[in-house]
Amino acid sequence: MKKAMLWKKVEGKKVICNLCARKCILDNGQLGFCLVRKNINGTLYSLNYGKLIAAGPDPIEKKPLYHFLPASCSFSIASAGCNFRCAFCQNWEISQVYREGLASEIVGEEYTPKQIVDLTLKFGCKAISYTYTEPTIFFEFAYDVAKLAVKKKIANTFVTNGYMTPEAIKKIAKYLHAATVDFKGNANLDFYRKFSLVPDIQPIFDSLLEMKKRKIFIEITNLVVPKVGDKEKDLKKLVKWIVDNLGNDIPFHLLRFFPHYKMSNLEPTPIEKLLKLAKITEEEGLNYVYIGNVPGIDKENTYCPKCGNLLIERSGFYSRIVGLDKKGRCNKCGYKPNIVLKVKFK
Ligand code: SF4
Structure with missing residues (x-):
């Protein structure tokens, strides 16, 4: 169990989850629609962490x-x-x-x-x-x-x-x-x-x-x-x-x-x-x-x-x-298709 990300208190111990578009509003002790996030005493937890x-x-x-x-x-x-x-x-x-x-x-x-x-x-x-x-x-x-x-x-x-x-x-x-x-x-x-x-x-x-x-x-x-x-x-x-x-x-x-x-x-x-x-x-x-x-x-x-x-x-x-060069271009006509061969990390 881990404290969840992306939620906030609405009033009292009620919280709203802002992770998915369902935006469940949960009373104390209630589970979200996904059944893996729970409001425990006004704090939202991810129950399945790891x-x-x-x-x-x-x-x-x-x-x-x-x-x-x-x-x-x-x-x-x-x-x-x-x-x-x-x-x-x-x-x-x-x-x-x-x-x-x-x-x-x-x-x-x-x-x-x-x-x-x-x-x-x-x-x-x-x-x-x-x-x-x-x-x-x-x-x-x-x-x-x-x-x-x-x-x-x-x-x-x-x-x-x-x-x-x-x-x-x-x-x-x-x-x-x-x-x-x-x-x-x-x-x-x-x-x-x-x-x-x-x-x-x-x-x-x-x-x-x-x-x-x-x-x-x-x-x-x-x-x-x-x-x-x-x-x-x-x-x-x-x-x-x-x-x-x-x-x-x-x-x-x-x-x-x-x-x-x-x-x-x-x-x-x-x-x-x-x-x-x-x-x-x-x-x-x-x-x-x-x-x-x-x-x-x-x-x-x-x-x-x-x-x-x-x-x-x-x-x-x-x-x-079979048909791309090292830079990801077509080895016949040189066109660059939308294909990622290598990820650039910052
Ligand atoms: S379904 Fe789960 S992830 Fe989606 S808003 Fe509800 S509690 Fe959050």
Whole structure:
């Protein structure tokens, strides 16, 4: 347990949490919507500080980050809990562990920030990813690890639903180098309300703008859920917003849905549907469009947007840089694609 960041007293012993866009107002003794932050006598505490349910190396492509330190490993950590309630969550046993009553107390193995940084170095990883569940719900630990990591020239990446406050992004921006922001159901508001219990999605767009302002490298994913979250008009609206606000070089991943948790009755997203949506996304102007969760599909590689040269070859989580020079330029036409090969530490 650790005193939380980003909250303030409202009146008496009541506090407001300003970490995620839910902005829970908590009476003394009350838990937040995420069930891992608690008001104890007028002070907000993070209950899961340093308690990890995952800590190990992953290919960075698994996040997915395709354009940030490609073909490297990222040490991945997670704590249990979430500020969303997605009925389709593939990690629901850890994200919804408290909501589902699968644990009566905070779960996880105890780690210190130093241990995480030491393990990252031991495995030869260039980055640490805060992933599997929502990093916002273990923000204090992520912050302490990230701060220590940059001292060792290790990059930090969030895999996030984007539902954090601009203040949270501002707080960690100095140590955060990249983020995968994860949309669901083609960013349809009714979908979010019904299947994730999220009242409003504007905070996700606000987070993206804040990340851009703070020069955090962004990749975007979108989980395509058949029948209930796969409308073409929603996707066009989302892609238009990305092109207009972030530019057309943002890597965009269309993810295949597989039946999980409370949506086990649905079929996986048809491949033809994903291919059609990928074509629409490209026609709407995005230069780097990928299909995820379908190993071997012809939408994993990165090609030069100028001359079509193969830059990075991928299959599943395996990847190989084949068409970039040391400065990250296309070795055929000299074009500089939006790919980070090396992080500059201040
Ligand atoms: S992190 Fe979000 S869900 Fe959790 S207490 Fe704070 S505002 Fe509520």
